[in-house]
Amino acid sequence: MREIHEECGVFGVYQAPGAATLAYYGLHSLQHRGQEGAGIAVSDGKDLLLHKGHGLVTDVFDQSALQALPGCNAIGHVRYATQGGEEMENVQPLVARGSMGSLAAVHNGQIVNAAALRSELEAQGHIFHASSDSEIILHLIQCEKGPLIEKIKKACRRLEGAFAFLILTEKSLYVIRDRHGLRPLSLGYLEGGFLVSSETCAFETVGGTFWRDVQPGEIVKFSRAGIEFCYYTDQNEHTLCSMEYIYFARPDSNLDGLNVHSVRKKTGRLMAEKDAGLLEADIVVGVPDSSLSAATGYSEASGLPCEMGLVKNRYVGRTFIEPTQQQREMGVRMKLAVNRKVVEGKRIVLIDDSLVRGTTLRRTVQQLKEAGAEKVHVRIASPQYCFPCFYGVDTATREELISARLSARELCEYLHADSLRFLTVDDLKKAYGHDRLCFSCFSGQYVTDLYDHADALR
Ligand code: SF4
Incomplete structure (x- = not known):
């Protein structure tokens, strides 16, 4: 019964022609996870292009909007606002452009220590464009040194709470799941390319095949050099949200191997x-x-x-x-x-x-x-x-x-x-x-410290 709302849904495509169209259909299958906003960012190998707006996926995108998003790599998002207001700045993907190049990010979940991190970053001079917690990871990445994968690892170690992030650069796609595995995130493939989705039901829609779930604490990097797997921490546990099975996920999705x-x-x-x-x-x-x-x-x-x-x-x-x-x-x-x-x-x-x-x-x-x-x-x-x-x-x-x-x-x-x-x-x-699930809303035993x-x- 729709008395509570899902968080959001994320969908990613790597190295598949017509990535924006695939993301459009993928997001359509995740529409039940958020109806307030939708967006897709694509990379054509040189630059990131973005289209987003308020409403359903079909409200935000038409044929011409999709045609204006060429490229083989894409990330997309459907949003229900659990954090931040309804302003366009909070509709995802969020894009940051800087000396490190351009990054687009989509996020499903909620960072429980966001307020403290944001205050710290603002004190260092960072200017936030959105009021949601999702932008924090982009600022944390900017603060770190070294190759991007190392920056992402360090940024993730500062975050507490629930997050499934997709980060798109001009050439690579990073897929990240929090160390508790609170929100679902799965990998799939289709001829010549790879897919990422909050729920496996979206793979079927775009003609893809489920590959495997992203593990808690895992980062998967897709690039021209191939696929790299690593973890940002070794303190991982499996506590997927039990409400995903009870209420949020579509019945034709499989979460951690179980059909909903x-x-x-x-x-x-x-x-x-x-x-x-x-x-x-x-x-x-x-x-x-x-x-x-x-x-x-x-x-x-x-x-x-x-x-x-x-x-x-x-x-x-x-x-x-x-x-x-x-x-x-x-x-x-x-x-x-x-x-x-x-x-x-x-x-x-x-x-x-x-x-x-x-x-x-x-x-x-x-x-x-x-x-x-x-x-x-x-x-x-x-x-x-x-x-x-x-x-x-x-x-x-x-x-x-x-x-x-x-x-x-x-x-x-x-x-x-x-x-x-x-x-x-x-x-x-x-x-x-x-019993490897989160039952916090029933038991009051939270799987993380609650910070903010x-x-x-x-
Ligand atoms: S099971 Fe955990 S993550 Fe899911 S709704 Fe309850 S408290 Fe939130």
Whole structure:
């Protein structure tokens, strides 16, 4: 349920003709990760060219914009603003031109010590063009000495938090993943060239093939000399964001070797096993789209039919702020409609992937009951989301999180549900088959020090 927003998506192309067009289609496949801005920078071997703007990939680019971006190397970005405002300066790629040549950078994630680094750099005379944290790496690189790869390594050692960076120069492409592996990043290839993407689903779209995931702390350099692999630190751990599996990633993506749809199905099965013999129901309904896989798993394990009790309208604009309550309610129904014939008189198991702010799910339960549902038993395919994320997801304060304020029983009452159950972190580990993931927003045990955000939990 779209109550929280993805961070961003990055896509890169090295040594493939029509790189900008490939990046365009790659970004299109990552559109679910950010809808506020999009951009592509290309290198024609001599210079970097850039086009970016606000809105969806299809709003920002047309044929002529892509034709104005010749070259075989490209990086692209789709943005949801977790850091920095909506100004054009914050739309990526960010480009820096200096004595070291030109660099373009795209970033997915959030740097948790950005404020301290920025103050330090500004005190040294650095002038920032954007207010987001992503520009910091370009300034840190400028401060260092030696070959670019060494400068990048040193810069990365100063950064804490979540980052998947692509850095394009006139001749090379650098691919970097933070030492915790918080945000996903994969390598692919296509005839004669290489691809990089936040999610593997984008490789399929451009006719590419998945190669392997970038490892935590790894830097991959593509250049005319070949491909170089190295690490900026040996203090690496694998803590990929578990919300990528639960909610952010597309079901046809594979993250660290696990298919997102299959993992979500497993969480649905686990919920059904917990309810076995305890719950009487007629149908399973998943909240579209990200909960449909878990609903399928619940249905298979429980033997209850999975029905399309809710229908999502995909063509609703991003913002509509109506002046009256009646218009607001119509707006909600326009986004998510109830299939009355399906739900009328039924005892429903309603599956949602996560409960963050709770307002949308509350309305959905209400809609189902107004349409004649006899019972609505809510099952959440993740634990209670009690702590804010500082790694690139827009849940900045605990007050915004309904599970931080209400007990499970109070939540059930708030939702007007007939029962409510969550999965636990241990259930998630069982579904994934390992525990090498970030569960910070469920447990409050953060995988890094919080630096700029340490006060946010007090
Ligand atoms: S805190 Fe939650 S949303 Fe943020 S990276 Fe960790 S698991 Fe993902």
